[in-house]
Amino acid sequence: MDLTFKQQHAERMQDKKAQVQAAMARAQVERGIVVLLTGHGKGKTTSAFGMLYRALGHGLRAGVVQFITGTHASGEVTFLQQQGLLGQGAMAQVDYHAMATGCSWQRSDWEADLPAANQAWQAAQRMLADPSLRLVVLDELTFMLQYGYLALPQLQQALERRPAGQSVVITGRSAPAPLLALADTVSEIADTRHAFQSGVKAQAGVDF
Ligand code: ATP
Ligand code: MG
Numbered sequence: 438m439d440l441t442f443k444q445q446h447a448e449r450m451q452d453k454k455a456q457v458q459a460a461m462a463r464a465q466v467e468r469g470i471v472v473l474l475t476g477h478g479k480g481k482t483t484s485a486f487g488m489l490y491r492a493l494g495h496g497l498r499a500g501v502v503q504f505i506t507g508t509h510a511s512g513e514v515t516f517l518q519q520q521g522l523l524g525q526g527a528m529a530q531v532d533y534h535a536m537a538t539g540c541s542w543q544r545s546d547w548e549a550d551l552p553a554a555n556q557a558w559q560a561a562q563r564m565l566a567d568p569s570l571r572l573v574v575l576d577e578l579t580f581m582l583q584y585g586y587l588a589l590p591q592l593q594q595a596l597e598r599r600p601a602g603q604s605v606v607i608t609g610r611s612a613p614a615p616l617l618a619l620a621d622t623v624s625e626i627a628d629t630r631h632a633f634q635s636g637v638k639a640q641a642g643v644d645f
Contacts, residue, residue: 469599470600471620477610481608481610488572497571501534505604514535535557536557537556538550561573567600573606580609
């Protein structure tokens, strides 16, 4: 490798380091944030649970509401159960609620799902008011907005009133524009390709 290339590399890295240090110096605010993970690509729920495990690794309490649960028990939830971390209310390391009807997108009876949807939103409200929960995951929440089980102003109000140090992760496809506008961090995961489209069956450890 010639010397000029090495010198150029060292200079570029030096510039980068200075830029990163300046950006870090500017970011001084400490508060909980709203993270929105949306889009049609794979990786929203698994990313939200990745953040949950991060929080647990730091000894923090967390809450999870799953507004749609699939037909298979998911590995991420089973794992927490096996570790004895899952429960309901103040005693649990992870305060957890799954919407009772499960796979609602397969059903056509809106009214039949309403009590379970309301219960799930109540659990979410409880968590969004609990200052001991540093992270709250609202998995597939966009479904509640999309199908009219929850109005956006209700969600906005609950998010605004939450404890200052609490971060919230919202996942789901088709997030409406006002939800994108209120989130502090937004990642739209694009569906560039998915193995399912080539006929590969959903598998344990990868898809659930
Ligand atoms: P994951 O749970 O793997 O992070 P996700 O939360 O981004 O996925 P969802 O829309 O909730 O995606 O769908 C969950 C299930 O559908 C997963 O089994 C996932 O592998 C599968 N899936 C996600 N995106 C696609 C896609 N673009 N085409 C087909 N199947 C998909
Ligand atoms: Mg998901």
